[in-house]
Amino acid sequence: MKSSFNDTFLRACRKEPTPYVPVWYMRQAGRYQPEYRKIREKYSFFEMNYIPEVCAEVTKLPVDQLGVDAAILFADIVTPLKPIGVDVEIRSGIGPVIDNPIRNTADVRRLGELDPVSDIPFITDAVKILANELRVPLIGFAGAPFTLASYMIEGGPSKNYYKTKAMMFTAPETWALLMEKLADMTITYLRAQIAAGAKAVQVFDSWVGAVSEADYREFIFPTMHRIFSSLKDTGVPLIYFGVGTGHLLRSFNELPVDVLGLDWRVTITQARTEYGVDKALQGNLEPALLLAPWETLEKKAKQVLDEGTEQPGYIFNLGHGIFPQCSVETMQKLTALVHSYSRKNGEMIV
Amino acid sequence: MKSSFNDTFLRACRKEPTPYVPVWYMRQAGRYQPEYRKIREKYSFFEMNYIPEVCAEVTKLPVDQLGVDAAILFADIVTPLKPIGVDVEIRSGIGPVIDNPIRNTADVRRLGELDPVSDIPFITDAVKILANELRVPLIGFAGAPFTLASYMIEGGPSKNYYKTKAMMFTAPETWALLMEKLADMTITYLRAQIAAGAKAVQVFDSWVGAVSEADYREFIFPTMHRIFSSLKDTGVPLIYFGVGTGHLLRSFNELPVDVLGLDWRVTITQARTEYGVDKALQGNLEPALLLAPWETLEKKAKQVLDEGTEQPGYIFNLGHGIFPQCSVETMQKLTALVHSYSRKNGEMIV
Numbered sequence: 001m002k003s004s005f006n007d008t009f010l011r012a013c014r015k016e017p018t019p020y021v022p023v024w025y026m027r028q029a030g031r032y033q034p035e036y037r038k039i040r041e042k043y044s045f046f047e048m049n050y051i052p053e054v055c056a057e058v059t060k061l062p063v064d065q066l067g068v069d070a071a072i073l074f075a076d077i078v079t080p081l082k083p084i085g086v087d088v089e090i091r092s093g094i095g096p097v098i099d100n101p102i103r104n105t106a107d108v109r110r111l112g113e114l115d116p117v118s119d120i121p122f123i124t125d126a127v128k129i130l131a132n133e134l135r136v137p138l139i140g141f142a143g144a145p146f147t148l149a150s151y152m153i154e155g156g157p158s159k160n161y162y163k164t165k166a167m168m169f170t171a172p173e174t175w176a177l178l179m180e181k182l183a184d185m186t187i188t189y190l191r192a193q194i195a196a197g198a199k200a201v202q203v204f205d206s207w208v209g210a211v212s213e214a215d216y217r218e219f220i221f222p223t224m225h226r227i228f229s230s231l232k233d234t235g236v237p238l239i240y241f242g243v244g245t246g247h248l249l250r251s252f253n254e255l256p257v258d259v260l261g262l263d264w265r266v267t268i269t270q271a272r273t274e275y276g277v278d279k280a281l282q283g284n285l286e287p288a289l290l291l292a293p294w295e296t297l298e299k300k301a302k303q304v305l306d307e308g309t310e311q312p313g314y315i316f317n318l319g320h321g322i323f324p325q326c327s328v329e330t331m332q333k334l335t336a337l338v339h340s341y342s343r344k345n346g347e348m349i350v
Numbered sequence: 351m352k353s354s355f356n357d358t359f360l361r362a363c364r365k366e367p368t369p370y371v372p373v374w375y376m377r378q379a380g381r382y383q384p385e386y387r388k389i390r391e392k393y394s395f396f397e398m399n400y401i402p403e404v405c406a407e408v409t410k411l412p413v414d415q416l417g418v419d420a421a422i423l424f425a426d427i428v429t430p431l432k433p434i435g436v437d438v439e440i441r442s443g444i445g446p447v448i449d450n451p452i453r454n455t456a457d458v459r460r461l462g463e464l465d466p467v468s469d470i471p472f473i474t475d476a477v478k479i480l481a482n483e484l485r486v487p488l489i490g491f492a493g494a495p496f497t498l499a500s501y502m503i504e505g506g507p508s509k510n511y512y513k514t515k516a517m518m519f520t521a522p523e524t525w526a527l528l529m530e531k532l533a534d535m536t537i538t539y540l541r542a543q544i545a546a547g548a549k550a551v552q553v554f555d556s557w558v559g560a561v562s563e564a565d566y567r568e569f570i571f572p573t574m575h576r577i578f579s580s581l582k583d584t585g586v587p588l589i590y591f592g593v594g595t596g597h598l599l600r601s602f603n604e605l606p607v608d609v610l611g612l613d614w615r616v617t618i619t620q621a622r623t624e625y626g627v628d629k630a631l632q633g634n635l636e637p638a639l640l641l642a643p644w645e646t647l648e649k650k651a652k653q654v655l656d657e658g659t660e661q662p663g664y665i666f667n668l669g670h671g672i673f674p675q676c677s678v679e680t681m682q683k684l685t686a687l688v689h690s691y692s693r694k695n696g697e698m699i700v
Contacts, residue, residue, distance in 0.1 A: 159507075162638045162673060165636070165639075166642070168638075169641065170646075214617075215636070244594055247620075266597055286515070287512070288516055289515075291515070291520060293520060323510070
């Protein structure tokens with residue numbers, strides 16, 4: 001590791017002391033940035049992913065611009081689905097749309113295996129460029145099987161996930177096979193990113209909060225346990241995140257992960273005390289506060305920081321991604337606030 | 351009250367003993383019913399609301415067909431918005447769409463007051479017909495201010511409610527005025543339904559689960575407290591329901607309501623023990639189970655009933671509404687199961 005390398009984020013993931021609270025933001029490279037929009041004019045979303053130099057450039061944008069302590073690979077959670085036979089397309093203002101949704105066991109059997117070297121060399125190429133150029137850790141990432149399956153079964157974003165849950169309930173063997181195949185893919189995909197230089201990985205189970213805890217334990221938990229267990233030997237911090245997952249936190253805490261990402265609904269103190277979470281925590285400012293007057297945003301960010309720094313192992317983030325209406329200036333001020341407010345006169349904070 | 355009147359639902363709302371667990375379903379009149387679809391072919395959604403005889407017919411459909419213990423007025427939560435000056439339209443497959451969204455204080459000031467007699471006589475006319483003809487209680491209902499405001503500010507359904515929250519954070523006085531006006535409307539609307547014969551009322555705060563507890567307490571709780579307090583003198587049971595509101599249950603329990611409706615994420619036992627809810631409870635079968643094989647549905651419904659009947663004051667329902675893919679036959683079997691499984695040899699159950 002180079003001497004100028006900023007490993008604050010990695011130390012916080014491991015619950016080691018840090019001189020200040022590290023911060024990064026979900027979707028920190030995105031449409032709110034004029035530079036991003038300029039690149040986006042020239043390339044399709046998939047091209048921004050598929051051309052390693054462009055992907056690396058976009059990934060690096062927020063690191064210098066905002067001063068964050070980690071970069072996250074610019075990609076979409078559905079990127080590895082195409083190579084395994086899912087006809088996915090990102091439609092502007094909608095999200096991933098899939099024209100050949102999964103309906104039965106035959107559809108699941110037809111899904112191929114991911115070979116990162118031949119299928120998505122651009123991803124590992126981008127990671128290699130970034131690992132070489134960045135002075136902060138690069139976070140690799142993947143979508144979790146439930147969340148990926150929800151797109152694959154519903155055919156796109158959903159409000160209620162009834163088709164996905166119907167498969168869980170009516171065809172548990174088909175569901176189990178789908179989870180198994182997606183878990184294999186996720187493991188392969190993340191191992192490839194780690195081998196290429198990703199210093200941590202986050203698994204986005206964005207929509208799993210739609211499921212009850214009993215159903216999570218029966219239909220999803222074993223898959224997530226296998227994914228994280230089989231990544232343990234890589235030694236990189238493992239992060240798990242979902243939206244609206246307060247009711248699942250006790251189960252999440254039983255997974256072999258290092259960090260749990262929280263949305264804004266459950267406070268950090270509640271996660272630690274009421275839900276007994278003993279992992280490092282990442283989050284959890286209400287993203288809509290990015291549109292609030294600075295004084296309101298500052299006050300609420302300090303509250304989050306006060307709660308976060310009560311115990312070792314805390315990374316500042318939003319409860320969900322930055323969105324297009326946000327301003328670069330606000331993100332810069334917020335990042336500076338996180339650093340300055342949490343820096344305690346050269347002392348290491350826990 | 352007529353001797354043949356089935357007041358099981360009302361008794362459960364008041365935590366009185368009942369011979370079996372009463373049941374009704376959110377959106378129990380809807381597209382899953384062939385009879386509903388037939389009526390829908392002849393009338394627009396608004397006409398089904400605006401012609402009292404049609405509204406009454408649709409409202410009664412599930413009572414005889416399923417054997418439920420309560421009817422709920424067939425209407426949409428946005429029905430009373432038109433008379434106060436909101437240009438709302440229900441678009442098939444989307445939901446309520448509003449072409450003149452609220453943007454500032456002037457827009458809020460422009461909102462009128464609801465006069466149920468002149469503005470929506472069809473609603474009270476339908477309630478009167480139903481109160482006369484039904485042998486089960488009629489539940490009146492209204493949308494809660496936050497949920498109504500979310501449509502009025504976003505211009506339609508939303509995934510993240512950023513515009514709504516931005517108004518809360520950036521223009522708290524505008525927000526407070528909007529909440530005040532919508533609360534006045536809700537109170538007037540519900541009092542009119544109760545005066546016409548509604549025997550209970552449910553306030554749908556469907557999307558308030560998107561808000562953190564701190565923000566709920568600051569920006570929404572006082573309004574809800576005022577609404578329910580000012581309906582107390584009517585003597586009818588007051589029900590409050592929202593989706594994904596586990597993190598708000600402690601605050602909900604401080605409201606002067608009789609019944610809290612739960613979605614499927616928090617179990618009834620958790621609500622009572624972990625969140626200390628001491629109100630009657632209504633819910634909370636995962637709606638997607640309506641697509642599951644009968645054995646699975648039966649097992650899960652019995653689990654919900656076992657939890658529900660551990661304490662007095664329990665009404666069976668789904669965690670959210672019936673949806674078009676459901677079958678009438680399944681709903682009939684489920685209703686019969688709730689009644690038979692909970693009926694304990696003539697004993698009163700608590």
